[in-house]
Amino acid sequence: MILKAHGKINLSLDIVGKRNDGYHLLEMVMQSLDLHDEVILTEIKKGITLTCNKSYVPEDGRNIAYKAAKLIMDEKNIKKGVDIEITKNIPVSAGLGGGSSSAAAVLEGMNTLFNLKMSKDELMAMGLKLVADVPYFLVGGTALVKGVGEEVIPITPFKDQIVLLVKPSFGVSTKEAYGLFSLDKVKRHVDTAELIDAMEKVDYQKLSYYQRNLLENVVLRKYPILKNIKKTLKRYGAATALMSGSGPTIYGIFENENAAENAAIALDKGGNTVILTKTI
Template identity: 40%
Template sequence: MNKLTLTAPAKLNLFLHINGRRSDGYHELETLFTLLDFGDELSFELTTEQEITLCGDTANIPTEDNLIYRAAKLLTPHKKSAHGVIIHIKKNLPMGGGVGGGSSDAATTLLALNKLWQCNLTIQELATLGLSLGADVPVFIEGKTALAQGVGEHLTPIEIAQKWYLVVAPNVHVSTAAIFTHPDLPRDTAKLESGWQLKNTRNDCQTLVKKLYPEVENTLSWLLKYAPSKMTGTGACCFAEFENREAALRVLEKLPSSWQGFVARNTSVSVCHQQLNTWQM
């Protein structure tokens, strides 16, 4: 088969602690990533040409700047195949929402082309390549719920209960760079000790983002009427946890028209990896 279609899953940060700032400007952090069974859809079709062609919902981002294209270019020195590829993307995740859309797309591209181009790189080798594209890329390549430390590259797989989540994207774009460089961002949360519990964690970015972006605070307050609410990453997406799909869908039906939302559940192994495991070349 010369064609492969994969889901690039969304992620949630169930908490995000910032432990300090390094001399290189990056932050030491601890966060719990979980992957959802909903995401962008990427299709890869081999061609007899050498070119990498990207089409679909590209949001008019210049091709050379698109993380999908950059991921494909990263793999070209490792190709064992003479084929080029046409990559089509269908965007289902909000851009700049903190659910990992761009990073997930990049990771999915690396995983797909590693198969199609017969690169035969290990997951760890792909994760190392992916880190150069973004701190969140390795967790999507690993494809498991994980505690991330360092700048996000040190991953420890963790088993957590499966839940249903309502994820809401308010009509606002939050700049990750602006949040991480803001002088009011807390940077002194103590590192986790053994025996830590999720109920004792928080998102260190949330108070600052609520202050700078009132629409995020409005979203969190609206969700709080139905279930405890949190912000993922640096926002703008917020989420609430439910025991079943029906309860989450009932709240989604009440969502203000100016916001977008979706319901999904977390998975122990990402849907992208599940699809790859059943695909045959």
């Protein structure tokens, strides 16, 4: 069974509170990308085997796709095994959800492979036990995501937008980004209703004004090179530019593909990973 595990960008990321257990309460607009990893699932006699085309990706219980397979096998008492083969195209530790997307693909794929007949809601509840954004990847597309990631509300699609992703040579973990953030220092939250209105109207000027990622300022302060990437994207004609998720990937949305290609050439240096893709 061959599955596509699509990447995502955050069109917004607002942090609206914090639970007693330390988890932050979020309100985000998330968007699927054409950029994807490929996940191949094959039934085997027993156990879990995982291989990946990138040597830096763990192929054992540290891998979230492996964890997803183990979780569904344990909870559904599956006696047979599964082989997972991942071809990675999405950069890791990038704020693009590559690991979570593969985990969602494993849950969905094993549900079909082993004829488990689990509902979408059941899969989402299981996914939430792994990582907060797995439920979103089980829905995909354009969605408003709330809480710790459990509430996923599909909204008007924001398809076929030209997106240039720029990930520097280093990664930023979710833990690191949230460790830099302080909720009591937030001066302005995201006006999600106005942001969604801008998306529905494809009003880039309004979109640029209302787009915010509350983790961006603290991550950019620690890694000033990201400010330069953002400025370069704007200089080459990006209608809007923002950090995705916990970073460090900065993306630009372009109205013109030639401008995006020129920006890609300018930014393809210094160890940057530059990917031209589109929203789906």
